[in-house]
Amino acid sequence: MFTGIVESIGRIENIEKEGENLHITIGSPLAIELKIDQSVSHNGICLTVVAVTDSTYTVTGIKETIGKTSMGQWKLGDRVNLERAMILGTRLDGHLVQGHVDQTARCISMEDSEGSIYFGFEYDEKQSNITIEKGSITVDGTSLTVVDSGINTFKVAIIPYTLEHTLFGTYKIGTVVNLEFDVIGKYVAKMLSMR
CATH class of the missing domain: 2.40.30.20 (Elongation Factor Tu (Ef-tu); domain 3)
Known part of the structure; x- marks a missing residue:
């Protein structure tokens, strides 16, 4: 779950196509704080972190996600709104957001x-x-x-x-x-x- 309060803006550093999937590497100051398996909202799309470095991290989009969101239009250098999953017990400044684009x-x-x-x-x-x-x-x-x-x-x-x-x-x-x-x-x- 997310709150819809954007924490940071990341930049797309790399896009690799593998079958129907897209592996997208994002440059962000948040990268150093992320772990593999964490959920991060990217322009409202909840994606799982699959790799991390000090300055970048990678997520994977599947055919279903690519087809229902703007992800298929992303290109190198594009900027994306980022938000890490909410922590229970803190203020909910936005509203309950699932990260599931309609x-x-x-x-x-x-x-x-x-x-x-x-x-x-x-x-x-x-x-x-x-x-x-x-x-x-x-x-x-x-x-x-x-x-x-x-x-x-x-x-x-x-x-x-x-x-x-x-x-x-x-x-x-x-x-x-x-x-x-x-x-x-x-x-x-x-x-x-x-x-």
């Missing part, structure tokens, strides 16, 4: 609001995921509050700190992001659909 979305708008920037996203409504105003959403591993919700669109307001310390500062119209919808909302929607 689907991708595309950035469709950015508007400056004199102190924050509103980012709008559009996703495929066929997967029946929903947002609600004031509800939680995870965008590339960043825990956010929905400020405007449509059938297959939503907006979030990003403060300058988040813009500087996450990938939001690199987004432009058309950027593809990973979404994880609120787990409690997903259970409620599933129960209602079964009635």
Whole structure:
């Protein structure tokens, strides 16, 4: 489990294809603190550390993960939002995030609001995921509050700190992001659909 509070931004140093898998090596100051078998969120994707050096670590993405996330589009030099798994007994500053990406979305708008920037996203409504105003959403591993919700669109307001310390500062119209919808909302929607 994660909180959606990005700890660091890593850089993709190497990508190796092996069959349907991708082995991705990330350069990060977090590397020295990691161990093999730990879970780390990469743009909201929970991946297991399989190798570590003092300055890099490697994770493996399988076909299922590559097909449902933005991982297949990653390239050398790309930056990724990183968060280590949460420790029970500490503050939960974001919301409960599983690191299981539900689907991708595309950035469709950015508007400056004199102190924050509103980012709008559009996703495929066929997967029946929903947002609600004031509800939680995870965008590339960043825990956010929905400020405007449509059938297959939503907006979030990003403060300058988040813009500087996450990938939001690199987004432009058309950027593809990973979404994880609120787990409690997903259970409620599933129960209602079964009635």
